[in-house]
Amino acid sequence: MTWLGNVPLFGQIGEYYDIAETWLVNMANEYILQIHSERMPPNGSGDTSYHYAHLRFLLITATVGTLIWTIADKRKNYNTAYYWLLVIIRYYVAMHALFYGIIKLFGQQMIFPPLSALATPLGDFLPMRLSWYFIGYSGPYQFFSGAVEFIAGLLLLYRRTSTLGAFVAASIFLNVMMLNLCYDIPVKLFSIHLFLLSNFLLLGDAQRLLNFFVFNKAVQPVQRIGLPTKQMRLAQIGLKIVFIGLFLIKPLYEFAIAFDQGASPPKLTTGIFSVDQFKGNAADSLRWKDVIFEANSSGSIQTADTLFRQRYRRGYFSYTFDTLKHTIAFKKFASDTSALFTMNYVMPDTNHIALRGKIRDDSVLVTLKRQKRHFQLTERQFHWVSEANR
Template identity: 45%
Template sequence: MESIPTQPWPLWRRIGFRFAFVYLVLSFNPASFLEFIPGAYGVMQVLFSPIDWLTAWVNKHWLHIADPLVMPNGSGDTSYGWAVMYTYLMLAFVAGIVWSIADRKRPAYHQLHYWLCLLLRYTLLLACFSYGIQKVFALQMPFPNMSQLATPLGDFLPMRLSWMFIGYSTPYQVFSGVAEVVAALLLLWRRTATLGALVAFGVMLNVAMLNLSYDIPVKIYSIHLCFISAYLLWQERSRLIPFFLLNKPAMPSVLFEHQFATKWKRISRVVAKSLFVLASMGITIVSAMQYREQVNAEIVKVLPPVKPDMYQVEWWVQNGDTVKTDYANAAHWKDIIFDYNGQGSINAVDSMFRIRYRRSYFAYLPDSTGTTLAFRKFATDSAPLFTLQLQLPDSNSMLLKGKINADSVAIRLRRMHRHFQLAEKQFHWLSEANR
């Protein structure tokens, strides 16, 4: 016979559980468990289409957050993200009331409680592990590129500042990733799951505070992960409070000690857990390793004959007339950075390109002979914005000629050999003064 607790719950706990169960199950994203299966993402989209319709209806008639709703797009805090969260809360509230009336005589929900905690434990485990592995391989926050180093600090948004703060220091990023991976590994085993939830709560609370303090658009998700950690810890309050606050002994945890009576169930649990570790965690590690190799190869890729560096605009001739660089005019090109891997930026606010932090970002590609240079808004664009003839009078100069829109231009660039102290990654055990 399977070991299931039989103690009745107080009324407040039954009502609270019904609400929490509905909300947390609705918020559960099975794609995180099934993304390694080909075609799973498409199936999830079909299954969740009713939720999308209901969210749009609730927003239109009650919430009025935005019209139309913007789906997650790299930001998890879009209008859709907030609308779907409020929709889940409303559904959980209504379902909790109906459930409490219809099932008011049931004394407890021990079986459902076990499966809910198990679902939350593995959801938290996957989140900690996937984010942690990215940081362990220093992939989530890259080191600032040349264009970012050349951007005045005051022009950055808080999120980008925090991203570069962490990306600057590989040891710190790896350290924070190890903390998340440790939380995931502790959550993997029943005997250490409570400690894992404690570590995960501390790690995710720090992440949530970074997101809230630096306006990083993953606020909803990080707060959810904090809530999941807190929910798991709340189930262990009868053990944690005596141990940490009252200096009293704590009984062993029974939260995940669900003993299956039949042999096939015990074997199935071992097989399912092994498959989970191999499929989800194993694939995450392999994917991270492959992506790191790709990033390391791309990040230092030079496209001859362009030498990655910062170049100053010495002169600009447009339609036969010399145009003096006007530093007060934001649209005038003042300097241009050719970074590695065919990426670059211009110290100007030129609407032809991608404007970020008062610099114009572009992608460039020399032809096979190294005599022309094609400028694109995005590297994936099929057609360039314009193509200029490329000449290299000497090792420190570049001459670009051709047409930009309807204007004939000739641009002479001088290589600056710009040195950024931040790129040195300085570290001193001995510091005689603040620097």
């Protein structure tokens, strides 16, 4: 229910709902399911042990609720309930298709491989990171995939185009699901849900779709359920306008503003620097082999020092620097308020940097020299005519 945070006055309700749901899932897992003795809470991964306990809890709750409802309720049909269920699912899928479409349109989901990634041996990458850079490498391809998701979301907003929208969404999320499953991307459960929900929207039109695409039979127009009163129809239009404003116009405006004002933060320099000398008492594994400063105020170091964020045999960092005091403060994350350590820097020219300071109470001197490294991948090559495999 965290998506309710986008809706005024509903954010607090969603927060309380999440707290209550988390408590119920943990209690059910501890006393009934007993799947995981320790549950990793939700984080950057969507496939943690908590998510699997949560899924089992919902399946059991839905099954028990269905049995009770079936026994207690004697109505012959649920046409109205089915109609509203389709509406809720349609807007839920549309919301996520629009969101992921918009961030891809502005190139914000997958990024072009930074220098640190280009300098990392291919064999060190995990499958997810490889797939992420594969998509981020090509801006036009990411824009295309985002545009298709965006169109699917738009089509789902209107009943007349909802079947086509569900068809497009099912195709998109099938591809996303297979990417997540085959490249071990930790959003498997969520992508499977979006794929299944898209197909659920098509179930009501299954016979008509089979007649049209497979059996070559005439297809009659579907009979839509209309709202009985003018007030309800006006309320429906009002809610649709609110939804479009919150999940279409507002995100588009915010991303457009951020994209237009997306000036990179102040940086010391950009490039790959070899370490000419590293003076200090650090063990060999902690010594720096090279330093990369990215196009923003971040970078990485070839070192096994766990003081930094370790990924793919490199230590990643963010930094801020003071041009008056000539100091550079190394941080683990850009949002950190305190630095891991601070060093004085001297930069006589763009090709040389000297860093001096204390790391773990060890006085360290590091001198850096720019490397002239060229990566063919950054050339963004494209050839209509290719005389040979390249």
